[in-house]
Amino acid sequence: MSILDRLVLFLPTLGFFVLGTVILVSAWMVGQVRRITHAAFFMVLAFTGVAGVFVLLGADFLAGSQVLVYVGAIAVMFLFAIMVSDLKELSGPAAGSGPGGSGSRAPEGDGEAAAARTAARAWVLLAGLVAVAFAGIVLAAVAKAGLPEVSVPAASGEPTTVLIGRELFTKFLVPFEVASVVLLAALVGAIVLAAREDKDRGLGEEADSGAGAAGRRNGGVTA
Amino acid sequence: MTITPEFRPAPGDLEEHEFLVNMGPQHPSTHGVLRVILRVDGERLVDAIPDIGFLHRCFEKVAEGWTYQQVVPLTDRLDYVSAMTNELAYVMAVEKLAGIEVPERAQWLRVLVAELQRIASHLVWFGTFALDLGATTPFLYAIREREHILDLFEALCGARLTYSYMRIGGVRGDLPPGFVGKTREFLKLMPSRLREYENLFMKNRIFENRTKGIGRVTAEEAVAYGASGPTLRGSGVDWDLRRDEPYAAYDRFEFGVPVGQSGDVYDRAVCRFKEMYESLKIIEQVLDGLPEGDVRAKVPRVLKPPAGDVYTRVESPRGEVGVYLVSDGGPKPYRVKWRAPSFAHLRLLPVMAKGHMVADIVAIIGSIDIILGEVDR
Amino acid sequence: MPADLGAFLQGVFDQVHLWASQSPFWSALFTLGWGIVKVVLVLGFIIVNVLVLVWLERKFSGRVQSRLGPMRVGRPHGWAQTIADMIKLLGKEDIVPRAADKALFVIAPVVIFTATMLVYVVVPMGPRAIVSDLNIGVLYLAAAASFTVISVLMAGWGSSSKWSLLGALRGAAMLVSYEVPMVLAVMGVVLLSGTLSTNAIVKSQSGLWYILVQPIGFLVFLAALFAELNRVPFDLAEAESELVSGFNIEYSGLRFAFFFLAEYANLLALSAIAVTLYFGGWQGPFLPPFVWFMLKTYGFIILVMWIRWTLPRVRVDQLLEFGWKVLLPAALVNLAVTGVYVLLT
Amino acid sequence: MHNLTSLLTGFWSFICGLWVTLVNTVRPPVTFQYPEKYYVPLEGFRGYPALVVDPETGETKCNGCQACARACPLGVIHIETAQREDKKRYPVEWRLEFGRCMVCNLCVEACPFGALTMSPEYEFAEYRPEDLVYTLGNLKLPPEGFEVRRLDGSTVRTGLAGGGRG
């Protein structure tokens, strides 16, 4: 086996690392980027990246569903919520603010502002600590568990669609039905919660069929 | 809070979720240069405030500086889609003021061109209204059929849009050779084409859904706001100057006046559309019984009507065009006041638009068939 | 002769493939090279067809409207008009509005074009003329369409214009709510053919086209297709007479060309999909499969254009009502009936 | 049930519309390629006010009475005259500011001598605004006149020297 061949065999791994980097960076940006619309679009990128990893892991059906559900429905729902409500409150900077008031809102006194900023910084530090601790513990556990080394893509006998279909409608039939009930409940709940009260308009039912309300409703349904 | 054209919203002026959108002056469906300030909540209109004046050309003031005869071509430029009826309203005012008898043939010719003009104008309305509702093809068809009328007018007076055909005391010239035959051809062609339009557009389900129940105006509101023409009749008020206060030779003809019921966009549109059939009937009667004779009374070259004032009105395709003319005995009018139907209808816009959607305001503007030339003057 | 040539090319291809599969490196290089060839072929296919389609649309609308359509550039019948328009668009000033969200504004046209390109991966143009016969083909199509929504929202929000935002929200609401009945309608075909792969669906239609057994499903699909394509009567996202030009109002020059290209590429792609799902794809007697495929696709495109130049535009609430109250139940009934049928046979 | 009928009638209305467009597709186009095919105006078309040339003398019939200039609402006609040996006046300068002219035909009607007529030309585009000021040189109608249509389909020549429609 020549060096070139080794290089080629390394390609999927390389792709995996690239995708992983994209996912992690965009996930990081979701939490940090100033504008919330950008955060939502970074979320889309992260979702797409995860779908790519699914493909590398040989779960093509899941990759398709991932894009369909997360990009086509959930992300669109988020974007709709952000764009429809178009509130300063919702779209303004959120990062860098801790409990007790965000740093961007200027309180009365200078000392108070400084205190708020310190509190915010401490809060960020705390959040980072928690996240790092969690990741560390789980990684340690993974290392310790000695997971079997399985390489993908492994030769699989049947297409994943057949496998998933069979399992979903035999072994997991009850959870499947429960999931559909959960979705239905979420759908009804989301409509009830998000529908605007239109008493003052006197247009009743008609009024909440505008783009905004409809979009929110649709998001629920497609999900 | 009132919103004026100069209004800039300050924080707190508008409700949450609301924002202002400028529709026009550059917008494909504002029929000229109209600016409508839309206060919207998502796609729903909270208010629509028309802002006019982009096409103001000082017509009334300019007319004071010109002789009576010279004002005629100027009136063409007001409602440029229906120039003939403008001229008619104006020359009728001058004739009334100066006490001029108009020959019978001229009166009949006036009816003929006014009704041809009505069809041409309604065809433009039909096309642009369809365009407003997103259908491109009816526009081209309507313009294609309007071309027949424009050809007739071109042969009659040499122009296709600003005719300058009416003269004080009559009309400019008699019918050119071949006019009657060509008009009869048009009369034969047009009903089938109108039925095509019905199949293509007026009976289309999407059209009905888009227009029924939209921009509703009650009969009381329509009267109170000074609406006229199809906009008034769409609301169920049976009032047509041609029949109820006949001028020119209209009392010689049989024709129906389509009246709607609910006063929504659909009824207005149907009224306008059916008027085309009635106009065809009138034209046919004119051609059948056109009397011989002069087409222009003897009028002094420098016309000096006695001091006084008159008001005349005619039924233009859009509604009542009224002319208030004051003379001080000189060769030029002392004051010309133009009552434009589109202006009154534009005031109805906020009434009609409230509670509907952004897409509906386009349909509403289309249904009242405003021409900004006569709104701004 | 063409058949001989095809066989010859096939032979050469197989030889090269066999030789390359000896080592992983050469195999990968072969895959890469073959992939590039495919991409170039598809791109060329798209661009040539888009040029033809734009011209065809203008000619056809001219015909419908008693006009001539483009006549001037390229004789006869102004065949070079689209090329001239493209050159004009490329030469135009590239304007990014000052208030625009630059990143989103710039990325949106690329995303929409990429999303359109993705669809072509599973369009079978012949028994073997398919970029990749994925075994989740139909699901992949639905997934690829999701990115169109994202890019419409990107363009609408990124332009920082109220009109474009309204257009984008309309467009996204429409795309999202019409994707559901569309996918459900297609599921009827999937049930009958028992596969998600597009090429296998075509092969299963050798006897009977699915439009004959799935007429309701096809009508639902057709209606949803107009929404996906942003065409009259469902061209709400652009809605020239209402929103001026909707989500792409602020775009000019090359960026607008991308939207334009994507629009027609999408028309071609979805028509090809419709032909694949309901009209037997490339199957047909006497003529080569690719010719059949193109004939059917262009026939379907003419149908789409014909409807476009006839109907007025619906309003956004009626559109959503139609989608949820008519199309969705119809698609569900169709799916249920098909399911029972499949279960019984 | 009601909904279903409504759906079907709606669908039928679309079919009707599609039929109309289909019928119109087979009708010949009404437009044509303009510069290749010149639109022949109808008799009496108002292009711009032009001076009629007397066939005998080759001069204009205008004697500079200023009737047209007075009738013009916009005052775009300017005439300067001189006197010939036989005491008849003739225009030495006849200027029409065509850029402002609204082609209302009032000047033609005002002329007591039939010296003015409306030329049926309609191609007025110029690169410079000053080119839109027509003078005696380019206001005279060509002696061969113009070909115009009549509503009955025949073509006639108009604007011939000596002719002129009031």
Place this chain on the structure above:
Amino acid sequence: MIDVQYAVVLGVLLFGVGLFGALRSTNAVRILMCIELMLNAVNLNFVAFARMLPQGSAAGQVFAIFVMAVAAAEAAVGLAIILQVVRQRGVAHVDRINLLKG
């Protein structure tokens, strides 16, 4: 060849990043987004672990599908609640939604 363990590690890291984002931001919508990312990380792990099962079993992928369903439901209801709160209180900052504190 990719080792499945890589995917597990990626899942853990993604979860950590999501957790950090969710903890540090105060904007309710952003927190919801970060939770979606964490659910994605879980999905990643499910799919990776599914590879360690014997051939012919897709239990992990099925679980991932369930997670997606739950994520969609959660996002829909969560967003609806946030929108309602924003509409009534005018704030989307979680620390200022302190109705229960009086």
